[in-house]
Amino acid sequence: MSDLPKSAIIREEGPREGFQSEKEFVPTEDKLRLIRSLAETGLPEVQCVSFVNPKWVPNMADAEEVANAIERVPGVRYTGIWLNLKGFERALATPLDKHGTLQMSASETFSIRNSNRNNAETVEEQRRILDAYLANNVPVDRAYVMTAFGCNYEGEIAPETVRDRVAMILDIAAERDVKLNTMMLADTVGWANPEAISSVVGLIRERWPELQLGLHLHDTRGIAMANALRGLEMGVQVFDAACAGLGGCPFAGHKGAAGNICTEDLVFLCHELGIETGVDLDALIESARLAESILGRQLPGKIMHSGSLRQYRQAA
Template sequence: MGNDLPSRIRIIEEGPREGFQSEPPGIPTAAKVRLIEALATTGLTEIACCSFVDPRRLPQMADAEAIAAAVRRRPGVAYRGLWLNGAGFDRARSTTLDLRPIVFASASATFGERNNGRSPTGMIEEQRRLIARYQAAGLKVEAAYVFTAFGCNYEGDIAVAAVVERVAALVDVCAEAGERPPLAVLCDTVGAANPLLVERLIGAVRERWPDLAIGLHLHDTRGLGLANAMAGLRLGVTHFESSCAGLGGCPFAGNRAAAGNIATEDLAFLCAEIGVATGLDLEALIAAATLAEEIVGHPLPGRTMKGGSLARFRSQATINLD
C-alpha cells in the first residue's frame, strides 16, 4: 500500500453492551441475543455482550446472565462481559462467557465518582482487589483502561499528564502483583478527542512505556470519531472498540443527547478503503446495523449503513463497461 498503516487491526464490538445499556430499559433479551448472533457472522472475533453491574443502577443490563445463557456460540468468536467490581466479576464467572480481565481508572476524578462511585485512590484499591481475584481464578490482566482520557463533561479538558499518571497507577498496581498489562486502552468516553490530541496522548504514553500496546475506544459525539481513528491508525494503533450502527454513549457521562461510539461498519469501511485488514464482512456488518436500528426502534447514527458500501457501485461500474 505504500504507507505506514498497520496491516491488520482488531476490533472489539461494543454495541450489545454499551449500546443497549444506553437505550431505555425494555429491550427484550431475545432481541439482544439476535443482534449478538448476527454480529458473530460478520467476522468479528470479540463481542461485548453485556455488563455485570448493579441492576438498580442499570436496569438495562439486569438480563446479563440470561443473555450469556441464550447466545448460541460460534467457534472463533469470544463473547465478553464487562464488570467494574468483584461482585460483577463473580457474576461473570458464573456464566460461560469468555472472561477478559481488565483494570481501569478514570482520568477525571469526578467521572470516576459518578460512574464507579470511587475516588482515584479508591479506584486503584478496587483494582488491587480485582487482580487478587483474577489471580485466584488463574487469570491475568489483559488490558488497562483509562476512562475520560480525552476530556470530561464534568471536568472539561484533561491534561495529558493526568492520563499518563493514571496509566502509571494501573501499571504499578499490576506490577505489585507481578503482572504487566499488555495493552492500555484510552477511552474518549464523552467524545471530546481530536486528531492532534490523539497523537499527543499516544505519544506521551509510548514515550513512557514503549512496549505497551495502545488501544482506542472512541465516541462520535461531535463528528470526529473516524478522524480520531485515522489518527490512531496512522500511529500504528491496532486495537479499536466500536459499536454496530454507532449504538452507545455512557449513561453516567452527563450528556445524554450525544451520538454513541464510532460505528463498527464505518470503521470497517475506512479500513477497507485504506488497505487495513479487519477480517470483517462489510455487507454483513451493514445488515447487523440495520437489525440494531430495528431493535431500538429509532434512527442510529452510523453512516455507511445508510450510504451503503462502495462495492455495489464498483460492481455496477463493471457491468456498465461491458
C-alpha cells in the first residue's frame, strides 16, 4: 500500500467533546489534569473547551476558568470552539490559541434544522464570522463540511454536493483574500463508509489538488476505524479524534451513540502501518486511563484496556 502517507496529524478533541456531554459536572481541576496529560503525549493540539451557553452545556460553564489555568507545554496548541460570535468574543478574552474555522453543512436540511439557516443564510453568516476573525487578527486556515457523507434528514449525500459546499466555503475565503489550508470532511451523524470516503475524497482532491483534506469521524455505527483506514489509503493526513473514545453525538438524536474515533486506537493503527504521528502511544494510553478514572466508568477505547504491543515486542 504505497499510497499511505508517511505521517499524520491527529488533533485531540477529547476534553471538549468528552466533558461537554457529561451529565455530572466534571471538576475544573480534573479537566485541567486531562488536558495537561494529553499535552505531554506529543499531540500537536488539544481542544480544551467550548464557549457555549452553560444553560445548555453545564459542563462548559468553567470554560474561561479552564482556559486561564492551563500550564502550557511548549509546541502544543490549546484551542476551543464556539458556535457564534458571542462565544468567539468569550474565547478572545482567554489565552487560548485562537484559530478561525469556517463551516457549512453538506445537507441544507441539517443546516436548517440545527441552525435555522439555509445555504444562502449560512454563507452570509460565515462571511460575518470571517470578518470578525480578520478584525481580531485571528488566523483562518481550516474549514469543515458537516454531514459530508450522509444526513438523517436527507439520506445519502452526493459527492458533488460536498464539492459544491467546498467551493462555497473557498469562495467566502477568497473574497477576503484568505487561503484555507485544510478542508475537514465531517461524518457528523455516522453515515460514512469506506467507499463513500473514497468517492468524496477523490472528487474533492481532483478539483483542488493542493487542498489538504482531513476527516472528522464518528464511530456511530462501529466502522470509523475502517473509514480512517480508507482515508489513510487515500492519502488523508489530518484526523480529529477523542482520547478513550470520549464523547457522543446527543444533538443528532443518537442516545448512547458513540463519539469521535478513539485517538489512541487511531494512533495505534497509524504506527502499525508505519505512519508517524509524533505521539507517545503509551503516554496517550495513560491519558485515556486518566479520563476513565475521572469519569468513573469504562470508556469505549480498546487499546487503553489491553495495552500497547511495546512490552511484548521488547520481551520477544
